[in-house]
Amino acid sequence: MEVIYTPKAWNQIWKSALHVNKKIGLVPTMGALHLGHLDLVKASKKATDLTVVSIFVNPTQFNDPNDFQAYPKTLDDDLLKLKEEGVNYVFVPSTDTIYPEPTSMQLDFGALEKVLEGANRPGHFNGVGIIVSKLFNLIRPHQAFFGQKDLQQVAVIKRLVSDLNFQVDIKTVPTRREEDGLAFSSRNVRLNPSDRKISLVLYQSLNSAKEELFAGESWLNVQKKAQHNFEASPNTTMEYFELVNPSTFEVLQSFDPKNQSSICVAAKIGDVRLIDNLSIVD
Ligand code: AMP
Numbered sequence: 001m002e003v004i005y006t007p008k009a010w011n012q013i014w015k016s017a018l019h020v021n022k023k024i025g026l027v028p029t030m031g032a033l034h035l036g037h038l039d040l041v042k043a044s045k046k047a048t049d050l051t052v053v054s055i056f057v058n059p060t061q062f063n064d065p066n067d068f069q070a071y072p073k074t075l076d077d078d079l080l081k082l083k084e085e086g087v088n089y090v091f092v093p094s095t096d097t098i099y100p101e102p103t104s105m106q107l108d109f110g111a112l113e114k115v116l117e118g119a120n121r122p123g124h125f126n127g128v129g130i131i132v133s134k135l136f137n138l139i140r141p142h143q144a145f146f147g148q149k150d151l152q153q154v155a156v157i158k159r160l161v162s163d164l165n166f167q168v169d170i171k172t173v174p175t176r177r178e179e180d181g182l183a184f185s186s187r188n189v190r191l192n193p194s195d196r197k198i199s200l201v202l203y204q205s206l207n208s209a210k211e212e213l214f215a216g217e218s219w220l221n222v223q224k225k226a227q228h229n230f231e232a233s234p235n236t237t238m239e240y241f242e243l244v245n246p247s248t249f250e251v252l253q254s255f256d257p258k259n260q261s262s263i264c265v266a267a268k269i270g271d272v273r274l275i276d277n278l279s280i281v282d
Helices: 007-019 035-047 065-070 075-085 116-120 124-139 148-164 186-190 193-198 200-214 219-231
Strands: 002-004 024-029 050-055 089-091 143-147 169-173 236-244 261-269 272-281
Touching: 002 007, 007 089, 007 124, 024 035, 024 124, 035 050, 035 075, 035 143, 035 169, 050 075, 050 124, 075 089, 089 124, 116 124, 116 148, 116 236, 116 261, 124 143, 124 148, 143 148, 148 169, 148 261, 148 272, 186 272, 193 200, 200 219, 200 236, 200 261, 200 272, 219 236
Parallel strands: 002 089, 024 050, 024 143, 050 089, 143 169
Antiparallel strands: 236 261, 261 272
16 A cells, blocks of 8 residues: 555556556545445445545535544554555645645535535535545546445535536445444544433434334424434434435425435534434435
C-alpha cells in the first residue's frame, strides 16, 4: 500500500494503471475509519482492479465549526486498517492542495437540498458536491463507492454526476451496524456510555415504524409515535423523522407499498448528531 500526498504523484500511477487497462475504484472518506468504511473498501476491491481510499476532513461540508474541530483524526490507525484490507493507494491531500484559495463555488441541487440534511445543515451538500467533484477530477476513478447510511448524499452525488457528466459509476453499499443495531459512524466514539445506550432509539424507531406501516397504520400516526419515542428518550433532540422517496427525496405524506420509500432520521444525543435510515420499499 502506498500513501499519496499530491496530485502529481497520483498522475504517474494513474497513467501506468490506465496503460494496462486497470479499473480504478475510489472510496472517499474523512478518516476515523470503522467497519462501515471497510465495507466500501471490500466492495471496491471486489469490483475493480485498484482501490484508492481518500482521507480528507473537508472543512466546506461542516456547517458547525465545533463539529469540524471535534471530528476524530486517527490517520495512523486508519492506514493500518487499510493496509490490512489490501488497499492499493491512500490519497491524503493537504488542505492547500484541495483549496489553494478559499472557494466561493455554489452548487445548486434544487429540491434535493431543501429537505432533511440539506435543510438542517445549510451549505453541507454544497461542500460535499465540491469535494467529491475535486476528488473525481483528481483521481479519475471508474467507480466510486458511497454508503447507504448517507442516503441523501447518495442522491446528491448521483445528481452531481448526471449534471456534470462525470464518467464515474456510483455504487451504493448497505449500512453496516453494530451488533445492537446502531449504524457505525465516526461520531459514535463521542457518545458517553449512557448516551451510547440511548442512541439505539434511532434504529429502534425506524424498525418499529416499518412494522407499523406494514401492519396498516397511517404514516402520520407512525411518525407521531416515533416523535413520542424520541421525546421520552433522555438527552435527545429529534431533528426529523420523515418518509421519503429515496431517489428524489420528495417527503411523502402517506405510505404506499407500491412505491419506493425510505424513512430517514436525524437526532442529537447530547451534543452528538446522528443520522440513520431504513429502506421500507426497495
Ligand atoms: P465519512 O468518512 O463519514 O465521510 O464516510 C465516508 C463514506 O463511508 C460515505 O460514503 C459514508 O456513507 C460511508 N459510511 C459511513 N458510515 C457507514 C456505515 N455505517 N455503513 C456503510 N457505509 C458507511
